Amino acid sequence: MDLRRRWPILDVLCECATKFPDVEVWAFGSMLRSERPRDLDILIIYNRQEDVAAIRRMGLWELSLPPVEIIAMTRDEESHYGFIGVTYAKRLMPA
Numbered sequence: 001m002d003l004r005r006r007w008p009i010l011d012v013l014c015e016c017a018t019k020f021p022d023v024e025v026w027a028f029g030s031m032l033r034s035e036r037p038r039d040l041d042i043l044i045i046y047n048r049q050e051d052v053a054a055i056r057r058m059g060l061w062e063l064s065l066p067p068v069e070i071i072a073m074t075r076d077e078e079s080h081y082g083f084i085g086v087t088y089a090k091r092l093m094p095a
Contacts, residue, residue, distance in 0.1 A: 003027050004092060007040055009064040014093040016058040017044070020051040024094065028087035029069075037066055043089055044072040 004011040010027070017023045029041030046052050052072040061068035078084060 003031065003090065007031070007064075007066075009059075009061065009068060010040065010042075010092060012059060013042065013055070013061065013068065016055055017093060020046070020048075020055065022047040023051055023055070025092040026084060026089040027092050028084075028089035031066075032088065032090060039066045040064070040068045042068055042070045042092075043078075043083065043087075044070060045075055045078055046072055047074065 004014060014025050017025050024045040026043040026045065027041065028043055029039070030037035031040050044052055044055065049072075056070065061070065073081070073083060083089070
């Protein structure tokens with residue numbers, strides 16, 4: 001399933017994130033299992049907190065339907081919690 005094509009707001013988010021070379025964008029949650037998710041859960045993995053803040057300011061993610069819910073973790077935090085494995089997250093970018 002091509003999530004970015006299915007929900008164009010994800011494509012917009014990924015395009016915004018390409019401005020930050022150390023950022024990864026992952027999808028997880030109900031959008032991976034349901035035709036009609038309540039929200040679009042996104043994990044942003046980052047090195048610089050400023051990059052995440054800039055991405056959040058770039059779009060009106062809260063106004064999309066379904067709404068986009070963004071959480072952010074450093075690489076160390078993700079590694080510590082094993083978040084990607086636990087949630088079966090799918091990488092959106094870099095592809």
